[in-house]
Amino acid sequence: MEYNFRDLEAKWQLRWREQQTYKTVTGGEKPKYYVLDMFPYPSGAGLHVGHPLGYIASDIVARYKRLKGFNVLHPMGYDAFGLPAEQYAIQTGQHPKITTEQNIARYREQLDKIGFSFDWDREVRTSDPEYYKWTQWIFVQLFHSWYDNKTQKAAPILKLIAEFEKSGNQNVDSACDATLPFSAEDWKSKNEQEQQQILLNYRLAYLSEAWVNWCAGLGTVLANDEVKDGVSERGGYPVERRRMPQWSLRITAYAERLLSDLETLDWTDSIKEAQRNWIGKSEGTSIRFKLKNQDEFIEVFTTRPDTIFGVSFVTLAPEHELVNLITTDAQKSKVEEYVSIAKNRSERERQTEVKRISGEFTGAYVVHPFTGKDIPVWIGDYVLAGYGTGAVMAVPAHDSRDFAFATHFDLPKPQVIEPPADATTAGFENESWDEKEGKLIHSDFLNGLDVKPAIRKAIDEIEKLNFGKGRINYRLRDAAFGRQRYWGEPIPIYYKDGMPYTLAEDELPLILPAIDKFQPTETGEPPLARAKDWKYKGEYEYEYTTMPGWAGSSWYFLRYMDAKNDKALVSPEAVAYWKNVDFYIGGAEHATGHLLYVRFWTKFLFDLGIIPLNEPAQKLINQGMIQGVSDKVYIQKVQSNSLPISKSESILLDDDQNVFYWSADVVDLGIHRNPEILKYQLLLQNTAEAFLENFYIKNVPIEDVKENKLDIITYSEKSQEKKIVFVCKGGYWYKNKFTPIDSDDNSINHDFLTFSEVEKMSKSKWNVVSPDDIILQYGADTLRLYEMFLGPLEQSKPWSTQGISGVHNFLRRFWRLFHDKENKLQLSEEGGSAAELKSLHKTIKKIEEDIDRFSFNTCISTFMICVNELTDLNCKKRSVLEPLVVLLAPFAPHFCEELWELLGHKESVSKASFPKWNEAYLVEDNFEYPVSVNGKVRFKMNLSLKLSKEEIEQTVMSSDELSKYLQGSPKKVIVVPGRIVNVVI
């Protein structure tokens, strides 16, 4: 019988399904092991070859752990709410639910073809009402909770109300918005509405007026991690800051725990570091500066209280609430103008114009707390309203930003730290000394101290005089939770007298209502405002915003444990058994989004006593991205708002600020990747003519044009019509006219900049490679092996099929080990020879070690070496070959099932147990030791391993052979057992 992967894979996929081979039962004698993939968003492009990389790795781990005797939970589901399906709905009118279902069906079909061992009975979809009922339920719990800093835990809001009734908020230490102190009497005298307003300051899910990232292109607000470089992560639309009522989750309450618990996790340093940076803990001091001739104070936050004597001015953020109050009449018009300009500058502008210094004097002064001198108060947009107190004490001599501001406006820069003698600086006229090193000068009681003790002493003094105190600040902001979109979980809130109230548990889920159009309403309200008769008890307005994409994914790992439970999000028994994820794998792009949110929700549910887990996943691996190769055509627009050629090269804006990605399919170049002939298909929104009129040519590297013959075909997607053929060899064709390029002139500007670039695979970039073609040609097992063989799991790499025949050949050679020339299974029952057993046991040992450290690429090499060895030995013995089938089964399951069955086994190979290796077979008794003299290998000798280290030294030194090669007498002989003998002379 031949290795016919097509029939064989179909046969086993069907059998696994029929026999429910991978159905997992909660509980039992076996130890548990939970292997989890980050579930996919089912996009319209289907699965590409990058998706399965992580799934294959986790499937190998899951199958391996089963063979090792674990009860393995290995589920899969879909992150089914999200923007693309909704964008599609807006364009076509097709309900996102239908789009999503179609995409899921396609994903499932593709996943099944790869032969994963998922327990599909536990599938979850975040868009199922049975699922999002519990997402909503968690939101309700968040709404009814507050964070008690004293116990460092979330607690029921009822407890807080009881405390308010007893003694107001005097004794409450909570993560909350600024709330004026009130007594028990004050509390009781307030009406329901006022009380609810105060409680919102404490709730973990709360509604407030907040600065948000407003994305007009998507018509919604975005969380900080959904914004990259001032544009939306999805779609690349510009984002601006806007103040509006906004649901938020008080993740900042958990900042310290999210930070310190990182220590307990077995995650890569880069992810932990990214989370630490995102949380951004900084220890500093808040200092109050009294305003001259007024009773108000300006509170600043600084990490450098030691430089207090170097303050030459104070700067407020333009949005600071005191700005209007303190500005003098003389400065009013200027300040107001500046504030309005600053407010209207988009986030993107603020980021790209970081170097531009702007500000305005308010006319007001504060009093220096130690010297009593007047300090001018400025406003400047380099101070951020959302961080610290929105105000800084400026110390130009020791902070580069203050320095730049002071230089620009010609303000004094008093020096208070003398840098160490060996420090290299450009001098205080040219730059500030920001380092926390040196001795304090001109600083009264701090004089002569080093910076670090000076910081402590300054805090002590400031606290003693009671105009400030030590304080810890976090960069982390509360997470914006409402989205002005349709395709998400409805927030289970209704409004009474303008105050939000939650639905009761038995009223959940709040089903996403049907609407006819998916755009925002004419009055700018979210799409849900279109829903008819959608009122709580027919009377109260529901919340119109929906939850963000990350809501459903923040707890899904729990749902798999008990996916069909309609009484609870997960039963206590199930979560007590499965506990947290033992092996979690997914893309590193979720480092600061999903992975922070899922930790936050886990900690919250832990605080409520719903789950016994403080962290979702103990071990995390980030699979690298498989990138696509896009052959690109860049066009730079002649417009002032054209993007600088830099990071944003691939993004182009047209007149309507729509974003294009220019990319193309490469027509098969053969095995040599030298792009002799490239065919580009440009994705054009406008016609090719309009396109050519609107864009001009820029900086084609002459070499590229000289060496490559470029065939460019542009066509309009709308009309599906080819417009212009564009050929380049020493020149280019444009509107049927050939323009030669002067090869000596490198400065010519051209219309198109063309080359291939490695980047993320995505439908919008036209570079998606589907696994289906590979499966058709080589089979799923080859795909699985090949994806693992590509290189280390964590590494990103461009997709290329070069070398795929190597792993396919390996499978065929493996197959041939079991079969004779006539393709009959032909094995003898005799025992293996020493060489055969050594090969086998070496392989078992190496595979086990390599899987345990998730090094799958070296596993494949190990298998190949083993097959080469056994082929050379012409080994046809069952006792040697059978264990190899089990060993390979996690990697190539269909293939191994078939061999296993041919070997006469009735049960699936997944029920077998992993073979054990035996040290005895690995001993080398005739090993040629390389002998090196002074570290350089000179010759080889036979030595017995059975000798002790000392005996080896003696043997070597007394050897005639050795002295023959040595010109001096050995001082030292170093033996590294099993590796090398080194002689030092």
Added chain:
RNA sequence: GCCCGGGUGGUGGAACUGGUAGACACGCAGGACUUAAAAUCCUGUGGCCUUACAGCUGUACGGGUUCGACUCCCGUCCCGGGUACCA
């Protein structure tokens, strides 16, 4: 700018705690089988010098530690990712 990775043949990559650098695979070259092709198998394959043996050199670059460095330390350059007026 700051933080985290990384730089090894023509290519993807091995070398785990310092111990024969380049495993394994692709590609390439030559050969066997075949009327031929495919498939399969064998041999060679970092560079230099050599008929060959041998020798020299070699893990981005410059230095250091060590009997011995791809691995550790210091400095430089380059690439990738994250992040950014965070006070």
